[in-house]
Amino acid sequence: MKKNYILEDLDCANCAAKIEEGVKKIEGVAECSVSFVTEKMIVEIEEGKEKEVEKEIKKVVKKIEPDTTLREA
């Protein structure tokens, strides 16, 4: 299923690319796209794995950009 998130205070474009890359590597993520300008992340998650994947996404974001907060759109 498709999920939309907002990455608040996403300040650096390179980090946006890194977050996208990082989230793509999470198991259960089919597709991910982060838009630096709109601070939006669209993730395609395999059915039934939403909970674990969301936890992992949070970890990735925290790791790459500690100042950025993830929230559901």
Next chain:
Amino acid sequence: MKKRLRKIIIAAIIFLIAVLIEKINFVNIDENTIFIIQIVLYVLSYLIVGFEVVKKAVVNIFHGEFFDENFLMSVATIGAFAIKEFPEAVAVMLFYQIGEYFQSYAVKKSRKSIASLMDIRPDYANLKVNGNIEKKSPEEVKIGDVIVVKPGEKVPLDGIVIEGTSMLDTSALTGESVPREVKVNDTILSGCINLNGVLDIKVEKAFGESTVSKILDLVENATNKKAKTENFITKFSKYYTPIVVLLALIIAFIPPLITKTDILDWVYRALTFLVVSCPCALVISVPLSFFSGIGAASKKGILVKGSNYLELLSKTEIAVFDKTGTLTEGVFDVQKIKNENEIGPKELLELATYCESYSNHPISISIQKAYGKEINKNRIIHSEEVAGKGIISKIDDKEVACGNIKLMKELNLDNIEQVDEIGTVIYVAINRQYAGYILISDKIKDDSKKAIQDLKKAGVRKTVMLTGDNKDVAEKVNQELKLDMVYSELLPIDKVNKVEELLKNKNEESKLAFIGDGINDAPVLARADIGIAMGGLGSDAAIEAADIVIMTDEPSKIATAMKISRKTLKIVYQNISFAIIVKIGVLILSALGLASMWAAVFADVGVTVLAVLNSFRALK
């Protein structure tokens, strides 16, 4: 933001004091003391402005992130401290932070200005409940509810006007500045601004399904569909940083080993490398430019569904048009009434209408529409269809024959000149006397000709028209529009095949755009490199099927879209080449020992800021 700025200012003042203290040593303190004071001040200044960066760097190392910019900046500055370049160390960190501050300010600003460009989101709806008005959020309003829109307010949801008349400003949706009138029973779309009257509207769609939400959703998600250039830059920057760091290591240790020169000098050069090792300027300006371009397009009533499509549009060399509804109005109207004798045009139309009034052929319907008055069926004594030729009726005491030239021949009216005009000609004979003709045709849109010319000017090499109409009509239309190629008498599946064929015969780099009305050409829109649908306002089908949606009916907007796309791409390339040239320049100069760390950080920050500012230009 404020806290950050305060830190920068305080650190800058301390830094200045530290630099100046040695120059204006008026109390005659001995050099050693001054040196110690200076170091204390430098370290203090550094900690104020750089502590966050160093902290992040340390945390990220534990996360296994080695090449992040915090780490690189920390290494560069701490390295400078280590080789006793104190002012350098502080200055680099200071400038880096100033640059970061500027950058995030500029980014926030541009996010805001683009958002305000697309500020069509309604904040509230005036819901009518038992005669009272309650302010509600648009999401809470249900289908069938009645809302009131006062002058100056945005229409929050799609619906039908049940009371009032007013003028609507649709410019936020269409880019069209001429207001549109609405009255009872008219459909009204969210996102328009009500200009003068009070309107009562029966809601037909929930907020999420309303025009305004759909458009916003589209535009806001457009940058998630990335352009090739953007993906390239992301990939490039992934390699850029490690390569520069590697080069820095080589510069620091290899040359001093070989040449036996002072290692500190080479370490300094290496540290300068680290200062420009962040690919920020490159990475930041590309999506910003695309977003600005998408924003500029939407302001003109052109919805671009992705950065990738905006990029492809600039490479369009073949434009394939569907004729009906795209280059022409798509409505069959009486264009001309030509009378031959004392029976005037009005009477001719009246008699033709009565003659055809039992037929529901599209041609008859357009004639009846042009007449526009109630038909008194008692006047029709008799009506008979002559298959494939027309209709002969008895109206009052007259025998009226309406039909094609074959019908006239059947009535022995042989010397009638065949009319040579675009469209369908209905010849009329009254009491076996030729009385004139009525021309029914689909009108070419006012700006179609300009659209084709503009496209040529914008760099499209080949323009093609596809139509299901017969050859004559197609050729006639093309006499006026002058497209390069015309294919007529095509079935919908033939259109797909034709596009396939054109796609096969072009080279990889040039792109093919198909422009249709989105109603029954979805397969072709999907097959083309770029599918452009016209008249998207209020048509979900068009918005759904196409990559780019022109909200109005004007084909000339396609050239406008191409211009925006070209300009955006130009800015993107400018930014990329400018950033790369400056970075490489700094790398070469510092390798030669000609650029100081000051110069490097200045160049790096400057490029980023300039690139961000430059990407703003795509908005205009």
